[in-house]
Amino acid sequence: MQAFAISFVVRAAALMPLMIIVATGLWLLTKKLGFMRLDQPFSPADSRTWPLSFAAFNAGVYGLVFAAVLAVIGDNALSAGISAGVATLISLRAVPVIAFRHFNK
Numbered sequence: 001m002q003a004f005a006i007s008f009v010v011r012a013a014a015l016m017p018l019m020i021i022v023a024t025g026l027w028l029l030t031k032k033l034g035f036m037r038l039d040q041p042f043s044p045a046d047s048r049t050w051p052l053s054f055a056a057f058n059a060g061v062y063g064l065v066f067a068a069v070l071a072v073i074g075d076n077a078l079s080a081g082i083s084a085g086v087a088t089l090i091s092l093r094a095v096p097v098i099a100f101r102h103f104n105k
Contacts, residue, residue: 004071011067016060023059027052042103044096054099062091 030036030048037048047055066087073079 007071007075008067011070012064015063015067019059019063020056023055024052027055042100044100047092047096050096058091058095061095062087065090 027036027050031038035048037046038051040046040049042051042054043049050058066083069083069086070079073082
């Protein structure tokens with residue numbers, strides 16, 4: 001259990017700031033280029049309607065899930081792919097749907 005905790009904390013500490021910085025930078029770039037549709041209501045299926053705070057939060061969730069799955073299944077090429085797939089499914093499908101249901105009550 002101690003090895004899992006150390007592995008998770010180290011990976012999360014490295015991934016979360018990086019993911020949040022990259023997501024924020026890309027969000028600002030796409031807004032500057034005029035691709036964002038912030039005048040429309042939040043849609044879980046369209047990331048162009050996501051506000052900056054939610055995009056940064058979602059990037060943090062991706063980093064946490066990736067670090068957790070990678071710490072659980074080990075460190076090799078296959079586990080990195082599995083971790084990326086699981087983190088992508090959770091952060092791009094489950095989190096936006098949960099947020100949409102929570103804020104539209």
